[in-house]
Amino acid sequence: MSNTNSAESTPAPTRWQAYKHIMDNGLWKNNQALVALLGLCPLLAVTNNVVNGLSLGLATLAVLLISNGLISLIRNHVSSDIRIPVFVAIIATAVTMIDLLMNAYLHTLHGILGIFIPLIVTNCAILGRAEAYASKNTLDKALVDGFFMGLGFLFVLVLLGALREMIGNGTLFEHAHLLFGDIAQNWTIHFSDNYQGVLLAVLPPGAFIGLGLLIALKNVYDAKKTRNHNNALGIPIAITTPSTPNSNQTVSNSP
Amino acid sequence: MTKHTASHSKNTFKSHLLNHMFGSAYKLSLFIFVCIILLLTTYHFTAPKIAHEQREAMLKTFHQILPPPLYNNIPLEDTLIILDPTQLEQLGSEAPVTVYRARKDNQPAGLIFQVEARNGYSGHISLLMAVLPNGHISGVRVLTHRETPGLGDKIEAQKSDWILSFNGRTIQANNPNDPRWAVKKDGGEFDQFTGATITPRAVIAAVKKALLFVQQSGESLYE
Numbered sequence: 001m002s003n004t005n006s007a008e009s010t011p012a013p014t015r016w017q018a019y020k021h022i023m024d025n026g027l028w029k030n031n032q033a034l035v036a037l038l039g040l041c042p043l044l045a046v047t048n049n050v051v052n053g054l055s056l057g058l059a060t061l062a063v064l065l066i067s068n069g070l071i072s073l074i075r076n077h078v079s080s081d082i083r084i085p086v087f088v089a090i091i092a093t094a095v096t097m098i099d100l101l102m103n104a105y106l107h108t109l110h111g112i113l114g115i116f117i118p119l120i121v122t123n124c125a126i127l128g129r130a131e132a133y134a135s136k137n138t139l140d141k142a143l144v145d146g147f148f149m150g151l152g153f154l155f156v157l158v159l160l161g162a163l164r165e166m167i168g169n170g171t172l173f174e175h176a177h178l179l180f181g182d183i184a185q186n187w188t189i190h191f192s193d194n195y196q197g198v199l200l201a202v203l204p205p206g207a208f209i210g211l212g213l214l215i216a217l218k219n220v221y222d223a224k225k226t227r228n229h230n231n232a233l234g235i236p237i238a239i240t241t242p243s244t245p246n247s248n249q250t251v252s253n254s255p
Numbered sequence: 256m257t258k259h260t261a262s263h264s265k266n267t268f269k270s271h272l273l274n275h276m277f278g279s280a281y282k283l284s285l286f287i288f289v290c291i292i293l294l295l296t297t298y299h300f301t302a303p304k305i306a307h308e309q310r311e312a313m314l315k316t317f318h319q320i321l322p323p324p325l326y327n328n329i330p331l332e333d334t335l336i337i338l339d340p341t342q343l344e345q346l347g348s349e350a351p352v353t354v355y356r357a358r359k360d361n362q363p364a365g366l367i368f369q370v371e372a373r374n375g376y377s378g379h380i381s382l383l384m385a386v387l388p389n390g391h392i393s394g395v396r397v398l399t400h401r402e403t404p405g406l407g408d409k410i411e412a413q414k415s416d417w418i419l420s421f422n423g424r425t426i427q428a429n430n431p432n433d434p435r436w437a438v439k440k441d442g443g444e445f446d447q448f449t450g451a452t453i454t455p456r457a458v459i460a461a462v463k464k465a466l467l468f469v470q471q472s473g474e475s476l477y478e
Binding site for chain 1: 293294297301308404
């Protein structure tokens with residue numbers, strides 16, 4: 001969190017550079033699922049296939065956009081003692097609206113995702129962005145932040161969903177018509193006719209293992225990048241101070 | 256003099272605090288009020304669509320278990336609510352059960368109702384079943400369950416044809432021990448699943464009980 005705040009408070013010379021900075025944070029550096037590890041309950045529960053992951057990701061993205069936007073708009077009219085209840089009310093309203101709309105227009109999908117749509121309200125990432133970013137920044141920046149934070153979360157949901165669906169079921173995009181309508185009836189990709197599937201991947205432990213692997217991959221990549229960067233500057237690896245404890249460990253352990 | 260100033264500043268502090276408190280309360284209620292308006296508006300516009308979708312989803316399941324050519328009324332509007340505890344016990348339900356009655360030209364054509372299998376491997380299994388007036392099963396579908404994916408979930412029509420093995424079955428008159436109504440392992444006629452016998456046993460037992468109930472109630476369910 002301290003890392004995030006210092007990164008966000010750095011003054012950016014132009015508007016587009018500021019947006020780029022927000023984008024980097026949302027998609028990679030401060031990815032809500034892989035780095036902040038927020039919102040894991042729905043993330044782990046619904047990602048047994050791509051379509052479920054994508055749907056919950058889109059719903060979360062929509063809620064983040066609405067809540068960040070509204071909170072940024074009212075940020076100068078709310079005193080600090082009542083800000084949390086007001087944020088909670090706004091987030092709950094946004095989630096309930098999305099829930100009702102999904103129930104009306106994506107009825108079957110809403111039935112499958114069930115309780116996890118209302119549970120978006122408890123996703124700490126949303127209140128976290130409201131408190132840490134939207135309540136302190138202008139509308140445009142808050143919206144860009146909501147969009148990219150949501151997109152980063154959505155990517156992880158889709159990636160984990162794809163991984164689990166491929167290993168566990170041997171398919172991709174099953175039930176796509178629930179989200180995209182009848183044109184998607186034939187989108188399902190079957191990798192093999194006789195694939196039995198690895199049950200573990202579809203069960204809850206598969207979600208934990210999959211997420212662990214994704215986080216590990218990200219850390220390895222980041223560590224490698226830091227090392228290359230330092231080598232180009234001719235600085236020995238041993239005395240660099242990496243930004244997070246995680247990457248520190250990876251660097252010192254690598255040969 | 257000093258005393259006077261002190262009490263004066265205390266009063267200002269008090270009134271300032273009160274002002275602040277009421278100001279916050281006022282603002283908070285205002286925000287909540289706006290949120291409520293937003294929610295009511297969304298609800299107002301989505302409620303008819305949601306009701307419509309729920310109805311459509313139900314009709315879709317009805318069509319799967321009772322072929323539409325068999326009836327020409329609207330079963331959703333021709334209902335009987337079962338409240339009698341002993342009858343509910345046979346349907347495995349604690350809450351009142353709605354029986355949807357299909358008719359063709361006002362003659363009984365079938366009954367559709369929900370049944371709970373209470374002894375699944377993990378929790379209740381909700382089933383929807385249709386029984387023809389001659390006591391034969393027209394179809395059964397699983398509505399919700401929490402059985403193990405890959406093992407017990409073969410009761411879903413999407414995953415396996417097993418649930419179709421109920422189609423056309425009936426039960427010997429008033430014989431709760433009809434030997435055919437069991438998995439093959441127990442000497443019956445239904446397939447079991449490798450690694451999951453509890454799930455099909457629970458479903459078979461629940462459907463059997465409900466079928467006996469329909470048999471015993473006879474014509475009275477159509478009245």
